Amino acid sequence: MLGLSQEAAGRSNxxxxxxIAGGAIGxxxxxxxxxxxxxxxxxxxxxxxxxxxxxxxxxAKAVRMWINRSFFGNHLGQIEPFRSGExxxxxxxxxxxxxxxxxxWEHVNIRDGLFGEKIVEAVSDPHSASGMMFPPNGKRxxxxxxxxxxxxxxxxxxxxxxxxxxxxxxxxxxxxxVNQSETVLEKKSASSIGxxxxxxxxxxxxxxxETHSYMSSQLGDSGAELxxxxxxxxxxxxxxxxxxxxx
Numbered sequence: 001m002l003g004l005s006q007e008a009a010g011r012s013n014x015x016x017x018x019x020i021a022g023g024a025i026g027x028x029x030x031x032x033x034x035x036x037x038x039x040x041x042x043x044x045x046x047x048x049x050x051x052x053x054x055x056x057x058x059x060a061k062a063v064r065m066w067i068n069r070s071f072f073g074n075h076l077g078q079i080e081p082f083r084s085g086e087x088x089x090x091x092x093x094x095x096x097x098x099x100x101x102x103x104x105w106e107h108v109n110i111r112d113g114l115f116g117e118k119i120v121e122a123v124s125d126p127h128s129a130s131g132m133m134f135p136p137n138g139k140r141x142x143x144x145x146x147x148x149x150x151x152x153x154x155x156x157x158x159x160x161x162x163x164x165x166x167x168x169x170x171x172x173x174x175x176x177x178v179n180q181s182e183t184v185l186e187k188k189s190a191s192s193i194g195x196x197x198x199x200x201x202x203x204x205x206x207x208x209x210e211t212h213s214y215m216s217s218q219l220g221d222s223g224a225e226l227x228x229x230x231x232x233x234x235x236x237x238x239x240x241x242x243x244x245x246x247x
Contacts (some may be wrong), residue, residue, distance in 0.1 A: 054083070063102045066091060078104050080223075080244040093239030094230065101157075101243055102144040103226050107136035108121040110215055120213045141247070143226065145208040147185075149201065153178050155185070159212065161223040162244075172212055173223070201237045223247060 076080045082088045113119045116171035123136045158173035175188045185199045185206045223246035
C-alpha cells in the first residue's frame with residue numbers, strides 16, 4: 001500500500017537518509033531533559049519530517065507511515081492515529097531502523113469444509129469454491145512487516161483484541177530471529193493454529209507476511225491492536241510500537 005518500486009527505492013536511498021536525519025535534528029533536544037523540552041523536541045522533529053514529506057516525492061516508507069499516524073498526518077487507512085505524544089516518540093525507534101508495518105483487515109466467511117478443514121473466503125469473492133455467496137462472520141488480518149538486515153536480531157509481534165470493558169486478550173504471537181550462526185531471519189515460534197507466516201530476504205530487507213482469520217465472536221466489537229517489538233543485539237536497543245484498528 002505504501003511501497004516503492006525497486007528502481008524508485010534505489011533512487012531514494014539518499015533522500016530517505018536526509019529525511020530521517022532532518023527529523024533527528026529536531027529530536028536531539030529530547031535528551032536535554034525536562035518535559036517541556038521533550039514536548040518541543042517532538043513537535044520540532046515532527047515538523048521536520050512533515051515538511052520533508054511534502055517536498056520529497058520519494059520518501060522512506062517508515063517515515064510516511066509515521067507521519068500519517070502522527071498529529072500532522074491525514075490519518076488514512078485502517079490503522080488508527082497515535083493516541084499520545086509518548087506513543088509518537090516511542091515509535092520513532094522503528095522509523096529510524098527503517099521498519100514498516102502494513103496491516104489491513106477484511107470481512108470474510110469462515111466455515112468447515114467437507115473434510116473438516118477451515119475455509120476462509122472474502123465475502124465479495126465472485127469465485128467462491130461453492131459457487132455461493134456467504135454472509136460475513138469473521139475477519140481476516142493481512143500483516144506485512146518490512147525490516148532491514150540489522151544482523152543478529154529478534155522480532156516479535158502479537159495481535160490483541162480489545163475487550164468491551166477494558167483490557168486486552170492475546171490472539172496470537174510470532175517470533176522471528178537471526179542468530180549468530182544463521183544468516184537469515186527464521187520463524188522460531190507462533191501461537192496461532194494454522195499459521196502460514198514466512199520471511200524472505202531480498203535486496204538487504206526481510207519481508208515477513210502472515211495471514212490470520214478469526215470469527216467475529218472471537219474478536220468482539222471494540223477493535224484489535226498489533227504490538228511490534230524488535231531487539232537488535234548489534235546496537236543493544238529495544239524498540240516497540242502499537243498499531244490499532246477499530247471496526
